[in-house]
Amino acid sequence: MRKVKLFTIDALPYRQPIPVYGYRFGSRKKTLAVMGAIRGDEVQQMYVAARLVRKFSELEKQGAFAPDLGVLVVPCAGQFSMNVSKRFWPLDNTDINRMFPGYSEGETTQRLADRIFRALQGYRWGVHLASFYLPGDFVPHVRIMDTGYQPNEEGLDFGLPYLMIRKPHPYDTTTLNYNWQVWETRTFSIYSRTTDYIDEESAEMAADSVLYFLAKKGMLPYKLPEGVRRFLSEKGLLGSELPEGSRTKTVKEENLVNIHNKAGGILIRYHHPADFVREGNLLAEIIDPYTTDVREKIRAPKDGTLFFAHHGQLIAGRSIVFRLIPKERVGK
Amino acid sequence: MIETVIKAPLPVGEALAIQKNRIAGRDAATRRLAIVTGTHGDELEGQYVAWQLARVLEEKKDALRGTVDIYPALNPLGISTIYRGLPGFDLDMNRIFPGSRNETMYEYIANGIIRDIKGADLCIDIHASNIFLREIPQVRINEKTAKQLVPLAKLLNMDFIWVHSAATVLESTLAYSLNMLDTKTLVVEMGVGMRITQSYGDQLITGILSVMAHLGMLAEPGPAVKQPVVSTDGSVSFLNAGASGFFMPQVKHGDYVKKGQLVGLIADSLDGGTKETLCSPVDGLVFTLREYPVVNEGSLIARILGGIGTNKKKTAVPETEQADEKKSASSVKGGSTAKRKAGLAAKRGGAKR
The missing domain is CATH 2.40.50.100 (RNA polymerase II/Efflux pump adaptor protein, barrel-sandwich hybrid domain)
Known part of the structure; x- marks a missing residue:
C-alpha cells in the first residue's frame, strides 16, 4: 500500500490546507479506481472506501493481487464540507458532483472537480460510492448510467442484489459517473443503504462487492461476499445451492413504480427497502402531526420488492414514499 | 386577481403554494404575457419588477389588451429561508423543468408551473446574479432559439444580449422547457443576489412595456428603448x-x-x-x-x-x-x-x- 497526496485544497481563508489522499495497491497499472465521499455528508461512502483500503491492504500482503492489478482508493475529497457539517461547498453551496469534468482555470468547485478528475482518469474501471439526491434508504445496488459507452451487463459482476440501469437526465451530464464514462473508464455507482450515518451491514456488502468484481475479472481470489450471500439468503433469493455467479436482478429505473402520498404529516413506515410486499399491503401511514389521527394509508399498488423508502419522519404531500420493483418487471 | 397555480401540502400545517397576480385588460383571452421570477431564493431583483409592474399596469389598465400574469415566487420556500435552492432537495429548481406529475413534490410543482405558463405569447424569466457577483442588465438566449428571440430581446431595454451555446445541462431550465413547448421565453439577468437595484428594475419595466406594445398588448405607443450590444x-x-x-x-x-x-x-x-x-x-x-x-x-x-x-x-x-x-x-x-x-x-x- 502506498499513501499518496493527490492534491491539496487551500481554497478557504482561515482554514488550514487540506491534503486529499489516495491509497494505491498492487501494480502501477491503472486497473480500478474507487472514489469515496465527495459531498460533506457522505460518511457511509467514506467508510466503505476506508474498509476497502483495509481489505486491499490485507490482500496485497497476502500476495493475492494478480500481477496486472493496480488499484487506487480515494476515501474522501469532501473534508472542507464534512468538517463543518455541510453537504456542499461551504461558501457558495455548489455541488462538486455537478461540476465534472471540471476546469482548472474556472471557479473553485470546477477546479476541485478538475483535480479529482485528473487523479481518477485513465483507469479501466471506476467505482463511485455515491449518494442520492433524495433523502431515503436504498436496497444496496450498483447503478449504471446508460450512455451507450459501456456494456451494462458488466454491472452484474459486482454480485449485488440489484443492477439499476438509469437513462441520464440533462443534469446527470455534469456528474463524475457520466464524465468518467465519456473519458473511457467503465463506470459504476454503488449505493449502500445510507449516507450520513454508517450502516455496517451494507457497508460491508458494498466493499465486498468491489472485491467480488475483481475476482470475477480473475484479478483476486474468487469468493461470493458473505454479506451478499446472507442478504440474498434472507430475502429468499438463493436456493439451497450457491449459484455459480450472482443472482443479481437487473432493473430499469423507468420501470420502478413510484408510490406517492397525498397528505403531509408524520410518516410511520411499516416496511423497509428489500421487503417483498403484496398488492394492498399497508406500507406506511401519514398521521396528523397535532393529533396522530391517520390522514392517509399508503398501500402497495402491486406485488413487488421495495427498492427505496423515504427517510425522514416528516413528509410533504406529493412526495415519493417508496419506489417498488414490480414483480412482473424484474429481469432475469 | 391573485390565483393559485399549484400547491402541495407541507408536513406540518402549511401548504406550498405557487401564486400569480393576473392582470386582465380588454380582450383578456387574446394575448398573454407571463412575468416570472423567484426561482432562486437568493435572487430578489425580480421582486421590485413584480411589484412595480403591477402598479404601472393598474395605471394603464384602460390601455391594456390581453392578460399579464405575474409570478413573483416560483420558489417561495427558498425566498422565505434565504436559500438559493429548494430546501430539503439537492437540485437547483432551474434544473428540474419541465418537472413531472409522477416524481417528487418539487417536480410536481415545476410541472404545474410549466402547464400554467405554456401557451403564453411571451414569458420573461427574471433572475438576479447570486450574492457573489453583480451583473449589468442583460438577456441570455440559447443559440437554438436565437433567431426567434433576439428581435424580442432587443425591445427589453437591456444593456446587452448574450447568445450562449446549447449545453445539455441547461435543457432542464424553465426557459429551455418553455421554448421547446413553443412558448417564447426570454431570460433576464441583472443586479446582485439578496439585494434590489431599483434602477435596473425600472429599466426592465420600460422594456416590458415596449415589448407589450410590440405584441399588441398596449393600446399606446411603446416607450423608447436603448439598443443593446449583441x-x-x-x-x-x-x-x-x-x-x-x-x-x-x-x-x-x-x-x-x-x-x-x-x-x-x-x-x-x-x-x-x-x-x-x-x-x-x-x-x-x-x-x-x-x-x-x-x-x-x-x-x-x-x-x-x-x-x-x-x-x-x-x-x-x-x-x-x-x-x-x-x-x-x-x-x-x-x-x-x-x-x-x-x-x-x-x-x-x-x-x-
Missing part, C-alpha cells in the same frame, strides 16, 4: 482569484479599464499582507464584478468585455464563453467519445441560468 460584438476575459482571502475592489462595476490596470487585490487580514493583485488582461468594460468580499481560490472576480473600443462603453458578449460553449454537448446520449470529451471539457460555466 454578444458577437466583443470578447470576454475572465479574472479569477488565485488565492483565498478578502477581495478589495479598485474599480467600480461598469467602469472601463485599461489593460494592466489594477482591478482589485486579495487581502490577508491575518498578517496585513496582500496575497494577490488582479489586473485587467484587456482594455474593456467591467460588466461583472465581485460583490461578496470572501473569496476562495478560483472565485470569479470580474468579467471584462474587450474589443468594443474605448469610446464605446456598451456591453457585449462573452466570446470566449460562447466559443467554449459551442463545443459543448448537445445531447445526453450518443456521439463519439472524443467529441463528447471535447464538448464536456469545454464547458466553462458561462450562462448558468
